[in-house]
Amino acid sequence: MTRKRFGLLATALVALNLFLWLASPGLALRQSLMARLFGPRLVRLEVIDWVNGSTADVRVDRGVVTSQTATQLTLQELDGRLQSIPLAPNTRIYGRRNLQGWRVLVIWSANGAATSVQAEAKVRA
Numbered sequence: 059m060t061r062k063r064f065g066l067l068a069t070a071l072v073a074l075n076l077f078l079w080l081a082s083p084g085l086a087l088r089q090s091l092m093a094r095l096f097g098p099r100l101v102r103l104e105v106i107d108w109v110n111g112s113t114a115d116v117r118v119d120r121g122v123v124t125s126q127t128a129t130q131l132t133l134q135e136l137d138g139r140l141q142s143i144p145l146a147p148n149t150r151i152y153g154r155r156n157l158q159g160w161r162v163l164v165i166w167s168a169n170g171a172a173t174s175v176q177a178e179a180k181v182r183a
Contacts, residue, residue: 100118101120101135102117102135102141103119115167116166118165120136120161122134122181123158123159123160124140126156131143131145131164133162133164143172145175149171149172151174151175152175153178157177159180160181163176
């Protein structure tokens with residue numbers, strides 16, 4: 059009886075493995091999650107979250123980096139607004155370190171430094 063159960067379990071696992079192996083390319087997301095959720099025309103987003111009796115204010119900005127120092131990024135957003143965003147030593151920068159002239163997506167706390175900066179594309183002159 060236990061051999062029969064083991065055989066059925068092994069057959070089911072092999073079938074599941076084969077299905078997931080063959081179906082995975084069709085089920086994969088073709089764009090990054092941020093681009094899929096917010097679209098390429100996102101300029102800025104502010105989310106206020108109520109967590110355990112306190113609020114968390116998270117901002118998402120997209121724009122072209124006009125200046126960059128070790129402690130600050132300045133973005134020119136699609137609507138022309140200049141936004142200065144502080145950087146911290148633990149800020150994750152994806153793509154490249156020198157972001158001057160690149161379109162980026164920045165996630166940061168309204169009262170703190172950026173948590174992540176993702177380079178999207180080089181802006182052509």
